[in-house]
Amino acid sequence: MxxxxxxxxxxxxxxxxxxxxxxxxxxxxxxxxxxxxxxxxxxxxxxxxxxxxxxxxxxxxxxxxxxxxxxxxxxxxxxxxxxxxxxxxxxxxxxxxxxxxxxxxxxxxxxxxxxxxxxxxxxxxxxxxxxxxxxxxxxxxxxxxxxxxxxxxxxxxANEVERQRQEEQREADHAEMLVWEPYDPETQYQTNNKVSLNGSSYACKVPCRGIMPPDDRCWVLIAARGDKGERGKDGKVGKTGEQGPQGLRGDSGITTPVDGFYTLYVNDDGDLIARYPASADAPPLSIRDGLLILTV
CATH class of the missing domain: 2.60.40.3350 (Immunoglobulin-like)
Known part of the structure; x- marks a missing residue:
């Protein structure tokens, strides 16, 4: 039965x-x-x-x-x-x-x-x-x-609970090993965290905060910063670039007639204007074949 x-x-x-x-x-x-x-x-x-x-x-x-x-x-x-x-x-x-x-x-x-x-x-x-x-x-x-x-x-x-605890610890340890960042004095670092400072890299060997590398109480040097290399040769001169677009026309300046001097400028309509003191004779200027001629 x-x-x-x-x-x-x-x-x-x-x-x-x-x-x-x-x-x-x-x-x-x-x-x-x-x-x-x-x-x-x-x-x-x-x-x-x-x-x-x-x-x-x-x-x-x-x-x-x-x-x-x-x-x-x-x-x-x-x-x-x-x-x-x-x-x-x-x-x-x-x-x-x-x-x-x-x-x-x-x-x-x-x-x-x-x-x-x-x-x-x-x-x-x-x-x-x-x-x-x-x-x-x-x-x-x-x-x-x-x-x-x-x-x-x-x-x-009970064995399964212990296995899960060990797996969680393994994942936490692995996550700590993946930490690699610029050193921050305000960060609480854990064992195996990695930082960089002034061109060198370090691994944390005991939990710490505010203790700056390369203090060997907390840090192990991974790689030191290399020496500055020699200046390299100058490169070839590049090709001349294309001419840029013409800039905007600036504002006309302020002109003041002075004895013995003539002031020439182009107004907003494109006309050539000659300014001179009222007490002076008209300037000996003429235009011939599109050229401005001063007769002295």
Missing amino acids: LVETHNILLDVTDPRVLDTALTLVRNDVKANVLHIQLAGVDDWSNVTGIIKYLRSDGSCIIDDVAITSGYVDHVVPVAALNVAGEVRCEVALMRDGARATTNQIIFTVRADIDSDGVKADDRFPVLEKALEQIKEIDSVAILNAEKERGTAEQQRQ
Whole structure:
């Protein structure tokens, strides 16, 4: 016969009785395991549990249960299946010794195929007792195996948390190695950060702030600034550039006639104007073939 596991989702914040619609048959399988997922609780620290089976004849069986990451795995005692009919299974959660929640689930027990034949309690008490002991031993073995599985799962989860922590640390260390920037006295530098200052580069060896390279308390020189090289040869003279556009015409200057001098300028209409003092003779100027001629 096999072990049959029954998966049940139980919201501990819902006070209503949960009808699982399960039917268990005594002697139908080697053992029946209730795999109960408990919802509605975020913190499982210091939480323990008690499970009680109330049979249809009014008797009950009580057992402690282990809670692993919000799950309860409990082998249904054979005694809980001795009486056919409805069984109310009460799951009570305890935190620090005080009852926190209580919920009920319902399943049905059906008599096995031999229940209407020879009654073991009446005619074969020794054999019945021996069978009960064997089944109890099997139940303990199954429960121990489930506890070992729960312990292994907890260890696996702890290993995964540690692996993620190490991966995050590795990524953080790698990110620190990628930091390469001009030195800033206001920045808090971490180990392996790299900076440049005055042409040289440095790596931070201990966390520091405001300690300027090349102070060897915090910094290791990566590459020193090189010496100034000799001046190179002058390059070839480039080609003469194209003539630029003509600039805007400037404003006309202020002219003042002075004895013995003539002032020539072009007005806004393009006419050539000669200015001279009123007391002086007209300048000996003439235009011939488009040329301005001064006769002396």
